[in-house]
Amino acid sequence: MSEPVHPNDIRISDAERKKLEETLRRAVDAGVLDLGEFDSRVQSIWQARTRGELAKVSADLPEIKEPGPSGGRIAMTVLTIVWLSLSGLNLIVWLLLGVTLEWFYPWWVWVLVPPGAVLGTLWACGIGRKPGNSNQR
Known part of the structure; x- marks a missing residue:
């Protein structure tokens, strides 16, 4: 043994x-x-x-913690969730009005596209990403 x-x-x-x-x-x-x-x-x-x-x-080094998510990343995530929620709600209201009133002007596009374009541009520019990490999207 x-x-x-x-x-x-x-x-x-x-x-x-x-x-x-x-x-x-x-x-x-x-x-x-x-x-x-x-x-x-x-x-x-x-x-x-x-x-x-x-x-x-x-052995002589203090514990060094992993950095958490940045404030920019948290803010961008919250803004994206709010935008998705409002866009979804507007789309549902539009569909309900379209079914009941047979009126289909796509007004929800005005709520969805401009803020979505701004958020997409901010994400593409790297707002909310970890510094020095260009692969994270």
Whole structure:
């Protein structure tokens, strides 16, 4: 029967190394590490073979939380939900009037299109996206 392996002696994967490297990037962004320290620690990450060696690289760092959604993103999401709700309500009223009064002037277009065009333009310009993330839409 083999002897149990201590948790610090378990070998690490590249995914674990990349995760810690991202933590170090956030530490640089937060001003906890300078670029020289970052470079040195990243080299140590990629030389590490076990969880114990990897833990030593970041043992002295405070917990750095993942940034939450920006105020711009929250505002754009709320505005989009309000716009969709009002547009849907106007479309339903138009359909009900059309069925009961047989009158089909598409007035709901004036409620849907102009604000929708403004919201679409703001989203396309990047308002509400995370800074430095051009792929997020």
